[in-house]
Amino acid sequence: LSSFNHRLMQEFRQRSLQYPVGALYSQAPRGINMADYAKALDFQALHPCYTVVDETLVKEAKAVGIQVNVWTVDGPDDIERMENLGVDAIITNVPAVARKTLGR
Numbered sequence: 001l002s003s004f005n006h007r008l009m010q011e012f013r014q015r016s017l018q019y020p021v022g023a024l025y026s027q028a029p030r031g032i033n034m035a036d037y038a039k040a041l042d043f044q045a046l047h048p049c050y051t052v053v054d055e056t057l058v059k060e061a062k063a064v065g066i067q068v069n070v071w072t073v074d075g076p077d078d079i080e081r082m083e084n085l086g087v088d089a090i091i092t093n094v095p096a097v098a099r100k101t102l103g104r
Helices: 004-015 036-040 053-061 076-085 095-102
Strands: 023-026 043-050 065-070
Touching: 004 023, 023 036, 036 043, 036 053, 043 053, 053 065, 076 095
Parallel strands: 023 043, 043 065
Antiparallel strands: none
């Protein structure tokens, strides 16, 4: 489950540990390490807009066991960049383009 409302996701996570939870966001708050933030809230994933994803975010998330699932990646160059960064999942409106770009 994922939402822009992280407080709601935290409350849900506290009540239902069997479901993984992700923090959906378009831009991280200034000065916040999102991997540490997700870990502190007992979330299993970050769901950032792909435009804010970089190598540092992916490394920090993986170091603390947090998945990085990006949205909404439609351009072949962006899909390839996300793959090269090592994100865990790509959310797209054009699965055929993603499959072709990723060679699948």
